[in-house]
Amino acid sequence: MDTFGLLAQGLLTALEPMNMLYALIGVTLGTAVGVLPGIGPALTVALLLPVTYKLDPAGSLIMFAGIYYGGMYGGSTTSILLNTPGESASIVTALEGNKMARAGRGGPALATAAIGSFVAGLLATIGLAFIAPTVVKMALSFGPAEYFALMILAFMTVSAAFGDSTLRGLTALFIGLGLGLIGIDLQTGQARLAFGIPDLLDGIEVTTLAVALFAVGEALSVAASKGGDSTIQAIKGSVWMTREDWSRSWKPWLRGTAIGFPIGAMPAGGAEIGTFLSYSVEKNLAKKPEEFGHGAIEGVAGPEAANNASAAGTLVPLLTLGLPTTATAAIMLAGFQQFGLQPGPLLFATNPQLVWGLIASLLVANLMLLVLNLPLIGVWVRLLTIPLPWLYSGILLFATLGTIGANPSTFELGMLLAFGLLGYGLRRFGYPIAPVVVGLILGPMAEQQLRRALAISQGDPTILVHSPIAIVLLLLAATAVLLPLYLRARGRGKVLAQLGANED
C-alpha cells in the first residue's frame, strides 16, 4: 500500500472517539506540565509516562504523542513569558520572544510561536510519513555491523560534538553506558554488576533514571543555589497578530521547518542546532535586522518552527531505526518497550496499524494544540505564577508517584534518590544530562549488535568495516569527536557551547 493509503488508515484509527479523547488528554496534560518552569519536554514525557501504564498500546502511544507535542508547545510559552535560563528546549525563542513580551507584544509572540509550531508540526509530520517507508526499506538491508556503526555515531554526536566540553560529554555518556551494563546479560543470561542484589537483575529503568536526573537533580540544584529571580511578563495588548506580523512570520515558519526537519531526522542527534541556524538565517534575511535583539518577530517564528520540526524529525530515526537521538526520544523508546514493542523497521511490517495510527495522531494532536492554545493561553500563563516551593514540592510528588507506580519498592525509591544526587552533581560540575539517558538505553542495544556482528563473522573484527555504509558512519563518528576538539583548541568553542543543550 502507498503512503497515502497507510496514512488514511492511520487517520481512521486516530479519529476513533476513544483515541481522540486520549489525544486530547495527552495534549492538555503535556501543555500544562510543559508550561511549568524548569520542566522541559524530556521531563514532561517522563513524568506523564505512568498515566499511560494501564491503557492499551495504541491508546497509550496516541496519548504519548499528544504529551510530546504538548510539552513542546508549553515549553515555548514558558521561555517567552519567563526568560528562564537553563530551559533549553527553546533558548533561542527566549532571546527575541522575551524581549517582545517586555515590549508589551507578548500576545503576538505567543501567537506566532503557536501557529509556527503548528505549521512546522504539520509539514514535518507529513515529511515523517513520506520519509519513513524509504528509511525502513534502507534499514532492512542493514546488518548488525551497520547498526553498530550507526549507534556509535549517535553516541558521539549526542555526547561529544556539542556542549562546552568533549570530556564532560563523553564522561556523561560512559556513566550511562556503565549503568546500562547492570543486570542480566541478554545473550548469555549472566548477571553483570548486580552485586548480588535481586532488584538490580532487571537492570535500571530508563524512566527512573530520567526522572531522577531531570526532576530530583533540578530541584536540588535550584534549591541549593537560591537563584531564579525571573519575572513573568504580563500579556499586554492584543493577543492577535497584525497584518504586518503575519507577513513577517510566514516565510520564517517555512524556512524554520525546512531547516529543522532534516536536522532532526538525521540519525545523529544534536539538540538545538536547527533553532540556532534558523535564528541566524532570519537575522541575515530580515528587512529590519536592527530589530534583532530587541524583539523581532522573525526571531521567534523561525526558531520555534525549526524547534518543532526537528522534534518531529527525531521520530524518523526513533520509529524507523529504533534509534533515540535525544533524551526525550530515549524516554519515548522506554514507553514503547513497556508494551514489548521495539521500534524499528520490523515494527512497520508487524504492527503497521499502530505505527501509522501514531503518525496520524500526531497530526490530530497538532491541530488540537492550535485550537487549545490560542484561547486558553491565559490559563497556561496562570500556571507560571505558581510559587517555587509549591512547584517543586509538586514536581517531586509526581516524580515519586511515577516511580512507585511502575514498581512500588523501597529499592526503586532509593535509586531515585541516588540518581537524583548524581543529577545534582552532574549539573553542579557542568556535565550534560542527555548523554546519560541515551547511553543507558542505547548501550545494551549497541552491545547486542556488536556481539551479533562478531558472531556472524566468527570473531573477526574486520566485519565492522566491511561495508561502505559502516565505514562512512564510523568516519562521521570520529569526525564528531575530533573536529570539536580541534575547534575548541583553536578557541572556537563558544559556538559549540551555544549549540549544546542539556535537556530535550
Place this chain on the structure above:
Amino acid sequence: MSLDSQQQERRRPDWAALAIAALLMAVSVVIAWSTASHGAGASYARVGPTTFPYVIAVAFFGLSIWTVFEAFRGDFPEREKQEISPILWIVGGLAAQMLLLKAAGFSIATALLFAATARAFGRGPLWKTIPIGIVLSFVVWVIFAKGLQLSLPAGPLEHLLF
C-alpha cells in the same frame, strides 16, 4: 581582571575535579573487579558478556586521567556557592518517603516529602505544610490508584476511607 586570574590561579588544581577523577577511577576498578570475579564461566565466543564491561572500565580509566589533566588546567566551569541545608531537606524528605511508604501508605509518606521540599525552598511551617501535603497526596492517590489502577501502597489513611 587581574584579580580574576589570581583567583583562578588559586583554584588550581581544582580539588573537586580531582575528586571526580578519583571517583571515575573507582568506578573503573569496580566494573573491572566485578566482571573478573563473576565472569568465571568459560565463554565460547571471543566477545562474550565480559568484553563490553572491560571496554567501559578502560574508558572510565582514560576519562579519569583526562579529568586530572583538566583539573590542573582549570578547565572546569566556575561554580556558584551552594547552600547545604535545602539539599539536606530534600534528601531527608525523599528518604522519609522511601522508609515510610510501606508502613504509612502513599499519602502520609508523600506528604512528608512534600513538606520537606517546601521547607527546602523556605516555605513552612511543617505543621501547616504536612496536612496540605496529606490532602494533596490523598487526592492524587484516589485519582491514580482508584481511577488509573496504579498500584500505590495503601496505609491506614487509605484503608480508613476506602
